Amino acid sequence: MINFLEAFFTSPVMMGALFPALLIAVVTSSMSMMVLAHRLSFLTVGVSHASLAGLGIAVTLSLPLLPTAAVTAVAVALLLALMPSRQGINEDAGTGVLFAGSMALGVMLISNANSYEVDLFGLLFGNILTVSEQDTTWITWGSVFVLLALLIWAKSWWSMAFDMITAKASGIATSRLRLVLYGVIGLTVVMCVKLAGIVLTTGLMVLPAACAWFWGRSMFSLWALSLTFSIIGTLGGLMWSYQYDLPSGASIIAMLCLLFIASWLISWLKHHVFEVSHDF
Amino acid sequence: MNTPVVHLSHVRFGSDKKPVLEHLSLEVGAGHFMGIIGPNGAGKSTLLSIIAGLIKPDAGHIDLFGKCLNKRTRRKLQRDLGYLHQVQSKLPDIPLRVRDVVAMGLSSYNTSLFQGLFNDKSNEQEKITHALDLVEMTAHQTSDFRRLSGGQQQRVRLARALVRQPKLLLLDEPSAALDSRHQEKLYQLLRKLCDEQDMTVLMVEHDIAAITSYVDSVACLNKNIHYHAKKGDTIPDEVWREMYGDHVNIVAHDASCIGCAPVSHKPPHEHHHD
Numbered sequence: 001m002i003n004f005l006e007a008f009f010t011s012p013v014m015m016g017a018l019f020p021a022l023l024i025a026v027v028t029s030s031m032s033m034m035v036l037a038h039r040l041s042f043l044t045v046g047v048s049h050a051s052l053a054g055l056g057i058a059v060t061l062s063l064p065l066l067p068t069a070a071v072t073a074v075a076v077a078l079l080l081a082l083m084p085s086r087q088g089i090n091e092d093a094g095t096g097v098l099f100a101g102s103m104a105l106g107v108m109l110i111s112n113a114n115s116y117e118v119d120l121f122g123l124l125f126g127n128i129l130t131v132s133e134q135d136t137t138w139i140t141w142g143s144v145f146v147l148l149a150l151l152i153w154a155k156s157w158w159s160m161a162f163d164m165i166t167a168k169a170s171g172i173a174t175s176r177l178r179l180v181l182y183g184v185i186g187l188t189v190v191m192c193v194k195l196a197g198i199v200l201t202t203g204l205m206v207l208p209a210a211c212a213w214f215w216g217r218s219m220f221s222l223w224a225l226s227l228t229f230s231i232i233g234t235l236g237g238l239m240w241s242y243q244y245d246l247p248s249g250a251s252i253i254a255m256l257c258l259l260f261i262a263s264w265l266i267s268w269l270k271h272h273v274f275e276v277s278h279d280f
Numbered sequence: 281m282n283t284p285v286v287h288l289s290h291v292r293f294g295s296d297k298k299p300v301l302e303h304l305s306l307e308v309g310a311g312h313f314m315g316i317i318g319p320n321g322a323g324k325s326t327l328l329s330i331i332a333g334l335i336k337p338d339a340g341h342i343d344l345f346g347k348c349l350n351k352r353t354r355r356k357l358q359r360d361l362g363y364l365h366q367v368q369s370k371l372p373d374i375p376l377r378v379r380d381v382v383a384m385g386l387s388s389y390n391t392s393l394f395q396g397l398f399n400d401k402s403n404e405q406e407k408i409t410h411a412l413d414l415v416e417m418t419a420h421q422t423s424d425f426r427r428l429s430g431g432q433q434q435r436v437r438l439a440r441a442l443v444r445q446p447k448l449l450l451l452d453e454p455s456a457a458l459d460s461r462h463q464e465k466l467y468q469l470l471r472k473l474c475d476e477q478d479m480t481v482l483m484v485e486h487d488i489a490a491i492t493s494y495v496d497s498v499a500c501l502n503k504n505i506h507y508h509a510k511k512g513d514t515i516p517d518e519v520w521r522e523m524y525g526d527h528v529n530i531v532a533h534d535a536s537c538i539g540c541a542p543v544s545h546k547p548p549h550e551h552h553h554d
Contacts, residue, residue, distance in 0.1 A: 166364075166437075168334055169332045169358060169363035170358060171356075171359050217376065
């Protein structure tokens with residue numbers, strides 16, 4: 001075990017991946033609370049798939065991948081935030097439409113690009129081991145921005161999630177802050193693409209808070225638990241991936257899923273076995 | 281004369297053909313406790329939403345605390361306002377303690393971090409405890425809000441509205457889900473807040489008989505104020521008929537009451553025995 005840990009922590013590939021992976025763990029665990037509280041899991045699916053259009057545009061026009069994808073994802077997220085209230089369309093349907101449309105655009109653009117330019121498997125399922133120094137810089141700046149946004153608006157977002165009408169009546173600029181929330185979620189989703197890929201990113205945006213939801217009782221305890229689950233999942237997943245030579249993104253998501261199952265099972269046992277149940 | 285807390289003049293909301301509110305003028309002073317009654321669709325909740333700055337009227341003028349309520353002043357004026365709306369759907373499944381739900385009503389929750397840095401937070405915990413004490417929920421302060429009964433949740437929501445010690449309290453059917461003991465305690469509490477803290481309360485309720493001993497006046501609303509009954513007044517029969525139709529049965533009520541209460545909306549010939 002000690003030999004394994006020594007090999008893991010001295011591996012240059014793993015050390016290069018560890019910093020951005022842990023940074024993403026901190027950011028996603030914090031934002032996943034908002035995703036769950038505002039019931040925006042499907043938005044994260046829509047935005048992550050929409051980022052394929054951004055990657056397609058970047059490949060076609062030879063632009064930097066991550067920033068272009070970030071701009072596209074944030075634009076799509078803002079469009080989704082505006083669409084239901086202005087055009088009378090259901091948010092769920094709006095997400096489906098934009099998700100399919102931008103995914104189609106992305107596939108068309110990428111299929112026209114030279115095959116050696118695009119690591120399609122990496123885009124779809126992520127590979128933190130191939131993260132470049134420039135990607136790390138983008139992820140660092142993105143993380144600073146997201147954490148700063150949370151520091152400023154987390155309480156208002158929390159109040160809005162609990163009761164939007166009362167939040168508005170108490171002086172919170174709900175329409176504006178909803179737009180900011182969607183934009184920040186869009187940005188966070190794009191930061192995860194390098195780690196978990198377009199297909200698996202939703203896992204990072206939902207699972208940490210989902211694990212914490214069984215145990216947290218306040219905004220701070222939920223955040224602390226979500227962060228703990230996220231870091232354990234990321235470290236465990238990377239070790240799992242290193243040991244058995246598995247894709248890193250999928251290993252992290254699988255580890256978070258295991259933590260969720262364990263969390264749910266313990267919570268279920270606590271309520272149904274160790275406490276007297278009055279259910280029929 | 282003191283500046284009225286709420287002043288509405290010729291307010292209209294809705295289309296010309298089917299207005300929800302029209303020609304509505306109203307003035308409420310500090311420390312006044314007003315009940316608002318009216319049939320379904322009379323515009324009671326809309327009126328409270330307009331005063332709370334949630335929706336903009338199509339015409340008319342609104343002053344709160346002597347200042348015009350508009351896009352520019354709305355958020356500042358809302359800081360002195362407590363609002364309890366009707367719960368139309370299930371509250372979200374967020375794991376929160378009762379204390380944390382009440383804390384959301386504090387003004388530091390509604391300002392950005394930078395504004396919040398300058399707020400006095402020293403007595404926030406005391407304010408939360410006091411608000412919970414007012415609604416008799418102190419014993420449940422660490423309980424999971426989701427596990428409370430409907431009536432207990434309603435009392436916590438009321439504590440959330442009270443925690444910032446607002447000058448104006450707008451309540452939309454606050455007694456919904458409360459048992460009769462807590463209904464009476466709620467009205468007693470509101471009366472006390474008006475008398476001792478000069479709080480102004482506007483409360484939409486259906487059961488006029490339950491509130492008449494506590495309120496200072498009752499506004500009969502059906503698109504506009506049909507009648508404004510002060511303590512000792514009796515609401516005329518024609519006002520009841522205008523609001524609830526010809527089929528309303530009217531009975532004489534306690535002499536101390538502001539009005540007579542409609543006991544049935546059915547015409548006599550529709551009554552039958554089981």
